[in-house]
Amino acid sequence: MTLQMNASRLSYEERRRIAAALASGRGYADIARELGRPRSTISREVARNGGIGRYQANRAQQAAEWRAGRKPGPRPADPSPPAPGDADPLAVGDFEARFAGMMVGSGVPPMMARVLAAMFTRDSGDVTAAELVARLHVSPSSVSKAVARLERRGLVHRERRDRREHYTLYEDxxxxxxxxxxxxxxxxxxxxxxxxxxxxxxxxxxxxxxxxxxxxxxxxxxxxxxxxxxxxxxx
CATH class of the missing domain: 1.10.287 (Helix Hairpins)
Incomplete structure (x- = not known):
């Protein structure tokens, strides 16, 4: 992937992905490759917004808007706003990153924490392997290994439905x-x-x-x- 060497600002979506990557324990170089940004851009972004342990996408976005000399506006929204009663997907993404970071801090391996956080925020507590791969931007093997460890701890179970493998949190x-x-x-x-x-x-x-x-x-x-x-x- 060719690095973006221009001076374009980081987007809110990029900041959200940085927060999720930091919560999973990934390094600056890895994050930079994923986003197509110079490593120095990622390290400066994190350093000026609280450091690895305190980086939050919402706050980083607001700080960037303030530095740009304009009043912080609403966060970028999806083309179709959430229906009344539905959670803001960007806010949910931020919460998942913080939730996973808390679990990592308490000793849960990073990928297991990210999978658990993603499953906790779904009403059904049920996801497919493909959905986790797309949501977490990781390989199928990384998801499979994390789920296998969660299974051994008795926290999730898997079953095959509709020709797809589903992972489900136990209600308790x-x-x-x-x-x-x-x-x-x-x-x-x-x-x-x-x-x-x-x-x-x-x-x-x-x-x-x-x-x-x-x-x-x-x-x-x-x-x-x-x-x-x-x-x-x-x-």
């Missing part, structure tokens, strides 16, 4: 996500207890490991009880 995905997190406590507990047995609890290190193991087992117990309580309350 919030409960499943919490219990999966609680189950990860077992690994901490088991390893800490193993270390205490190897080192011996008569030493400060052994006591530390033993206490760590007990802490994570008790924490898991409380997390599962709380999750079950609120699942029943919200059902």
């Amino acid at each position: 995905v919030w409960y499943r996500a919490w219990t999966a997190s609680a189950e990860s406590m077992i690994a901490w507990a088991s390893h800490a207890e193993e270390g205490a047995a190897v080192i011996g609890t008569a030493t400060p290190a052994g006591v530390r490991l033993e206490t760590t193991g007990r802490f994570f087992r008790l924490l898991r117990h409380d997390m599962l009880q709380a999750a079950e309580h609120w699942r029943r309350t919200l059902s």
